[in-house]
Structures are given as structure tokens and as C-alpha cells.
Amino acid sequence: MKFEEREFTLKDGRKCILKPTAPEYAAEMIEYLKNTAAETPFLLRNPDEVSFTVEGEKDILGRLYEDPYCIMMMPIVEGKVAGNGSINGIGDKRKIRHRCSLAIALYKEYWGLGIGTAMINYMTELAAQIGWHQVDLEVVAENSQAQALYKKCGFIESGRRHNALRFDDGTYHDEILMYKELEHKV
Numbered sequence: 001m002k003f004e005e006r007e008f009t010l011k012d013g014r015k016c017i018l019k020p021t022a023p024e025y026a027a028e029m030i031e032y033l034k035n036t037a038a039e040t041p042f043l044l045r046n047p048d049e050v051s052f053t054v055e056g057e058k059d060i061l062g063r064l065y066e067d068p069y070c071i072m073m074m075p076i077v078e079g080k081v082a083g084n085g086s087i088n089g090i091g092d093k094r095k096i097r098h099r100c101s102l103a104i105a106l107y108k109e110y111w112g113l114g115i116g117t118a119m120i121n122y123m124t125e126l127a128a129q130i131g132w133h134q135v136d137l138e139v140v141a142e143n144s145q146a147q148a149l150y151k152k153c154g155f156i157e158s159g160r161r162h163n164a165l166r167f168d169d170g171t172y173h174d175e176i177l178m179y180k181e182l183e184h185k186v
């Protein structure tokens with residue numbers, strides 16, 4: 001969806017702009033998906049599972065950009081893409097239509113500067129405006145950095161999914177389930 005750009009100052013004094021992830025960023029998004037998957041084991045995709053073409057990715061981003069129920073947010077620092085975040089509905093059935101799901105990942109060089117906090121706060125604000133009542137997410141049990149971010153932004157732990165992920169080294173990892181209720185209720 002389209003939304004207003006928002007600028008804020010990072011902990012190191014640089015400026016960051018949060019803007020919609022538009023289709024012209026297709027090539028940068030493919031690079032981003034590959035590189036972030038290689039920088040952390042805590043994302044769903046392995047780097048070799050990123051197989052989008054620029055044209056294909058442009059189509060996907062174009063559709064998401066026009067979709068009023070999909071938030072795709074990109075932080076830009078000194079003209080460079082620092083990461084991406086998204087919020088999508090869980091499904092169309094009436095019993096689950098009040099819930100959406102959040103995902104976020106930044107390039108490692110931008111961790112710890114306050115971008116995650118600013119993005120989650122802005123994305124959940126937009127999610128409330130859209131009319132969702134609750135944001136859900138899953139986070140790998142060992143990912144303490146992300147859990148600290150989510151707790152700081154008001155998310156509450158609600159459960160644990162046993163052996164949710166199997167890494168290529170054969171190890172299994174639980175996921176922690178978290179949620180945040182949104183203030184604006186339709």
C-alpha cells in the first residue's frame with residue numbers, strides 16, 4: 001500500500017526515511033533477500049532459496065504496492081536500502097480477518113540503530129488504521145535480539161511451537177509466538 005514517508009534520526013545521527021517498497025526496488029529487494037538470509041540463520045529462507053527474477057519481483061512488488069491491505073516498508077539510509085518489513089492479513093475467512101502478521105529484517109550493518117523500533121511502531125500504527133485488531137508474529141527461540149525489540153514495542157509472548165524449524169546442519173529450533181493487540185478496533 002501507499003503511505004506517507006516518515007523520517008527519523010538514527011542513534012548514530014544519520015537520517016533514515018521509512019517509505020513504501022515500490023516496484024522500482026525489485027533488484028535491491030532480491031539482493032536484500034539473499035544477503036540478509038546469509039547474514040542471519042533466523043529468517044525462513046536459506047540464501048539459495050531466493051530465486052526471483054527482477055521482472056517477477058517487480059510484478060509482485062507492484063501488486064503489493066497497490067494492495068490497501070498489505071504494508072511493505074523500506075528504511076533508506078544515505079540513499080541505500082537498509083532492510084524491509086511487512087504486514088499482511090492472515091486470511092480472508094471472517095473468523096480470522098481481524099489478524100495480521102508481521103515480518104522484518106535489516107542488513108547487519110544497520111542493526112542496533114533504532115530502525116527496527118521505528119519500523120514496528122509505524123507498521124503497527126498503519127495496521128490499526130487499516131482496521132486489524134491484532135498483529136501476530138513468530139520468532140526463533142534463540143533470537144533474543146528480535147524478541148527484545150518486539151517486547152519493547154509491546155508484543156506479548158503467547159506460546160511456543162516445538163521444532164518449528166530445521167536448519168541445514170540438522171538442528172531443530174522452536175519458535176516463540178507473540179502478539180500485540182491494536183488500539184483502534186473496527
Ligand SMILES: CC(C)(COP(=O)(O)OP(=O)(O)OC[C@H]1O[C@@H](n2cnc3c(N)ncnc32)[C@H](O)[C@@H]1OP(=O)(O)O)[C@@H](O)C(=O)NCCC(=O)NCCS
Nearest residue numbers: 042104105106111112113114115116117139145146148149
Ligand atoms: C531484529 C532486528 C529487526 C532488530 O532491529 P534493530 O533496528 O536492530 O532494533 P533496534 O535498534 O530498534 O533495537 C530495539 C531493541 O532491541 C534490543 N537490542 C538491540 N540490539 C540488541 C542486541 N545486540 N542484543 C539484544 N538485544 C538487542 C534492545 O532492547 C533495543 O532497545 P533499545 O534501543 O531501547 O536498547 C534486526 O536486528 C534484524 O534485522 N535482525 C536479523 C533479522 C531478524 O532476526 N528478524 C526478525 C525475525 S523474527
